[in-house]
Amino acid sequence: MNPSRFFAGFYISFWIPTAVLTAALAIKLPSIVKLWKDPLLRAVGGLLVLACGVFVFAAPATIARTNRVTGVPNIAAPLVYSLITAFCGACLLLITAWRNGISDRSGVTRRATRWVVTAYASVIVALWVLFALADVPVERIRDLDTYYANTPFMREEIVLYLLAHTVAGLITSKLIWNWIRAGGLDVWLRGGLKFLGAGYVMNLLYDSAKFCAVVARWTGHDLDWLSTGLAPPVACLSAILIAVGFILPHTGQFLHRRVRTRLGHWHLRPLYRLMGTVTGGGRVPFRLRATPELRLTRRETFIRDALLHLSRFIDEDLRRRAYAAALGLGFGAGRAGALAHAVTVQDAIETRRRTRRDDTAVPLNTPDTENLLAEIDAVSRALRHPADIRAVREAAAASAQSVPDPTLSQPSR
Numbered sequence: 159m160n161p162s163r164f165f166a167g168f169y170i171s172f173w174i175p176t177a178v179l180t181a182a183l184a185i186k187l188p189s190i191v192k193l194w195k196d197p198l199l200r201a202v203g204g205l206l207v208l209a210c211g212v213f214v215f216a217a218p219a220t221i222a223r224t225n226r227v228t229g230v231p232n233i234a235a236p237l238v239y240s241l242i243t244a245f246c247g248a249c250l251l252l253i254t255a256w257r258n259g260i261s262d263r264s265g266v267t268r269r270a271t272r273w274v275v276t277a278y279a280s281v282i283v284a285l286w287v288l289f290a291l292a293d294v295p296v297e298r299i300r301d302l303d304t305y306y307a308n309t310p311f312m313r314e315e316i317v318l319y320l321l322a323h324t325v326a327g328l329i330t331s332k333l334i335w336n337w338i339r340a341g342g343l344d345v346w347l348r349g350g351l352k353f354l355g356a357g358y359v360m361n362l363l364y365d366s367a368k369f370c371a372v373v374a375r376w377t378g379h380d381l382d383w384l385s386t387g388l389a390p391p392v393a394c395l396s397a398i399l400i401a402v403g404f405i406l407p408h409t410g411q412f413l414h415r416r417v418r419t420r421l422g423h424w425h426l427r428p429l430y431r432l433m434g435t436v437t438g439g440g441r442v443p444f445r446l447r448a449t450p451e452l453r454l455t456r457r458e459t460f461i462r463d464a465l466l467h468l469s470r471f472i473d474e475d476l477r478r479r480a481y482a483a484a485l486g487l488g489f490g491a492g493r494a495g496a497l498a499h500a501v502t503v504q505d506a507i508e509t510r511r512r513t514r515r516d517d518t519a520v521p522l523n524t525p526d527t528e529n530l531l532a533e534i535d536a537v538s539r540a541l542r543h544p545a546d547i548r549a550v551r552e553a554a555a556a557s558a559q560s561v562p563d564p565t566l567s568q569p570s571r
Contacts, residue, residue, distance in 0.1 A: 179210045182405040186203060186404070186405065212238065222299055225297055231294060231296065232302060240282045242319060243319055249330050249358075254274075288314055291311040293310075293312075294312050307376060323361065327361040327362045327365060334351050334354050353402045419454050423457060426454075426538045429503075432504075432541065437464055472530075476554065477498050480553075481498035483554040483557055493540070495529075496539065497546055504547070
């Protein structure tokens with residue numbers, strides 16, 4: 159079977175990684191604009207723009223148009239090679255700065271920056287000089303690397319860009335995997351680095367395929383399918399993995415915070431509705447444009463304010479009995495504390511209602527509500543289980559009845 163025909167079935171359009179990279183850039187753009195002074199975010203944005211540029215100008219249709227507009231056959235080659243080389247250098251700079259920090263006191267980041275900028279800028283200049291010296295009159299859209307593999311100066315240009323790409327891939331892969339092994343990373347950053355590492359490993363596979371095809375031409379063999387059939391889909395897959403690697407830490411952390419915020423807002427609903435009875439049916443005003451974080455903060459504030467108004471009706475003795483009763487029923491310490499608070503809050507609301515109805519003196523309790531205010535999420539979740547609260551209340555009432563009145567046991571004088 160012809161390998162070229164086999165890999166033709168696995169061809170991935172260059173516009174697919176372009177779309178993925180553009181989506182990654184769109185996701186990162188709000189943070190880049192908002193935190194424009196952050197050099198790392200700007201570097202990520204620039205890197206994604208370069209990656210998009212590589213696949214836009216490497217698309218066969220764009221190559222043909224570039225050659226036609228300029229009137230110079232194959233001038234798209236040094237342009238694409240320069241974009242690839244600039245992308246490689248940007249990757250090295252970003253990973254080094256990301257790993258060591260922009261303000262690295264040891265000077266590693268500054269030295270690496272100078273070395274990478276000097277080396278890869280020199281490579282880009284050399285690519286254009288070699289193209290100017292080469293004689294490449296026949297336009298080749300898909301197989302330029304192998305077609306001109308034995309052409310003076312163009313041969314050196316092809317080898318130079320592949321070497322620059324390979325060196326950058328090797329160094330970047332090593333930096334990434336060393337960073338992963340170092341530990342101390344959150345799950346999203348670790349996942350993003352793994353995708354980046356896999357993407358750069360795929361880049362090395364791309365370089366291997368290209369080198370094998372070129373060397374085969376030098377030795378009189380034909381392995382062009384490695385360059386025209388295998389390398390392009392590998393490059394596309396590599397770009398997709400790299401794009402996912404860059405957006406996963408940001409997007410994952412953002413979604414994690416958003417889900418946690420919405421869950422927190424939902425968890426507080428039972429206690430929020432219960433506190434509405436304390437404030438005469440009052441509610442937090444709804445604002446359509448309010449962020450989830452702001453809505454959660456307002457709900458928490460509303461609940462804590464209502465609990466503070468209710469605090470003088472809280473029976474601390476009941477809370478201790480309810481806690482002991484919950485432990486006796488087999489609940490863990492955290493769950494028992496939440497159930498005990500739920501029992502005392504419900505009792506405080508009933509006491510407040512009776513006080514108003516009977517027009518009696520208001521209790522002058524001064525309980526410590528610090529723990530209650532700190533555990534409103536757990537208390538609210540406990541309110542979703544009325545059967546457990548009822549069991550704890552009944553057990554606490556039974557324990558109160560079983561304790562003798564100490565005044566009855568004192569001898570008369």
